[in-house]
Amino acid sequence: MKNLLLKSIALLKNVIFLIRPNLFLGFLRSPSLFFSNVLSLTKWISEQSKDVIFNDYFTFKRDYLKRYKLYENIVAKNNLSTEAIDYIEFGVSDGSSFKWWVNSNSNPSSKFYGFDTFEGLPEDWGFTYDKGEMSAPIPKINDLRAEFVKGLFQKTVPDFITNHKLKSEKKKIIHCDADLFSSTLYALSMISPFIQVGDIILFDEFNVPNHEFLAYEIFTRTFYVKTKLIGAVNNYYQVAMVVTEVPKNSLNLFTLS
Numbered sequence: 470m471k472n473l474l475l476k477s478i479a480l481l482k483n484v485i486f487l488i489r490p491n492l493f494l495g496f497l498r499s500p501s502l503f504f505s506n507v508l509s510l511t512k513w514i515s516e517q518s519k520d521v522i523f524n525d526y527f528t529f530k531r532d533y534l535k536r537y538k539l540y541e542n543i544v545a546k547n548n549l550s551t552e553a554i555d556y557i558e559f560g561v562s563d564g565s566s567f568k569w570w571v572n573s574n575s576n577p578s579s580k581f582y583g584f585d586t587f588e589g590l591p592e593d594w595g596f597t598y599d600k601g602e603m604s605a606p607i608p609k610i611n612d613l614r615a616e617f618v619k620g621l622f623q624k625t626v627p628d629f630i631t632n633h634k635l636k637s638e639k640k641k642i643i644h645c646d647a648d649l650f651s652s653t654l655y656a657l658s659m660i661s662p663f664i665q666v667g668d669i670i671l672f673d674e675f676n677v678p679n680h681e682f683l684a685y686e687i688f689t690r691t692f693y694v695k696t697k698l699i700g701a702v703n704n705y706y707q708v709a710m711v712v713t714e715v716p717k718n719s720l721n722l723f724t725l726s
């Protein structure tokens with residue numbers, strides 16, 4: 470029975486490869502991908518517990534400044550104003566959120582790393598933002614704990630990881646604010662060996678189905694990382710998650726050698 474099923478599937482696949490339906494149905498690729506991701510996103514929303522400490526779902530009004538209320542809440546509930554942390558921001562631009570985090574934590578052992586091309590988005594983001602938009606000069610910050618890494622993540626992160634200090638046991642706050650699917654998935658994948666239970670991951674444009682949400686879905690499925698929502702504003706546009714499960718020994722690979 471199983472053999473027959475496998476043979477039928479193989480035959481069907483071969484017929485599809487021969488016909489190449491993309492030639493006449495190719496126009497459906499983008500809308501069907503978008504629709505599929507919308508369904509996954511709304512499924513994810515339906516699964517979120519109502520007792521999350523900070524969540525404005527459902528609201529008709531989007532107020533971008535609410536993200537600072539979310540940060541305040543996360544800092545207060547997790548004692549992050551005094552604990553030593555590693556704050557890693559992917560997508561800095563003019564440094565608005567980066568500066569907020571530097572100012573919110575007083576521990577001298579904390580470190581703040583900001584990654585950006587500072588020459589804008591490396592590719593178009595949907596229909597609304599073109600490649601090169603959001604460029605900004607490297608922010609000026611008078612705090613020796615802060616460090617910016619200029620360049621494409623895909624060029625700078627490997628060296629940073631090899632030479633740098635993410636091996637510490639400090640709680641990490643990983644802020645994904647690069648908007649794009651590719652950048653978000655790349656950043657999370659590269660940093661995954663350093664992620665520990667209790668670390669916090671923030672997203673700034675989470676409810677965009679084809680971008681940060683899709684990157685989150687693929688990342689958590691691929692790396693067997695589990696997270697729990699701990700705060701959200703603007704109908705899950707900005708969210709905070711705590712890491713609840715990582716594959717065993719992933720950090721040890723780096724710390725024990």
Ligand SMILES: C[S@@+](CC[C@H](N)C(=O)[O-])C[C@H]1O[C@@H](n2cnc3c(N)ncnc32)[C@H](O)[C@@H]1O
Binds near residue numbers: 563591647652
């Ligand atoms: C929305 S802005 C960041 C906003 C900032 N965090 C704030 O508080 O307003 C997104 C930034 O991500 C950067 N970015 C996106 N993909 C990148 C990549 N692959 N490498 C480097 N920078 C990237 C862009 O240059 C852009 O400045």
